[in-house]
Amino acid sequence: MTHCEGDHCVTCSDEAVPVKVLRLHGADLADVDAGGGRVEQVSVALVDAAVGDTVLVHAKEAIGVVT
Template sequence: MTPECAGPECVTCSDAAVPVRVSRLLPDGLALVEAAPGRTEEVSVALVDAGVGDVVLVHAGEAIAVVPDES
């Protein structure tokens, strides 16, 4: 049986994590992030200590790291 990819959340197709900015924290360890200009997505931030404005690396719908602010 071959796994099918239903979209960017498919963990069998890519090892890449995507940097996105947290725009709003939601209950239950979730957040809205700006995935592209004008496009938001809901992701889990349960594994990281992220706040509004932070850039996080997301893989398969899960934030796996907060990108350090270099300013």
């Protein structure tokens, strides 16, 4: 989520990536499974996410919960 690779950039292409919430840090931050064994911290301030939820993340901001 944080790296542009080749000709594709998640941020520049206005794309959201599904990730699983592993841990919440207060109401605004969460650790997520970013794939490939990577854990990243993202903002969940705009959504009502819980541990185990899949959220759509764009530019380190969760923008929706996948149901």
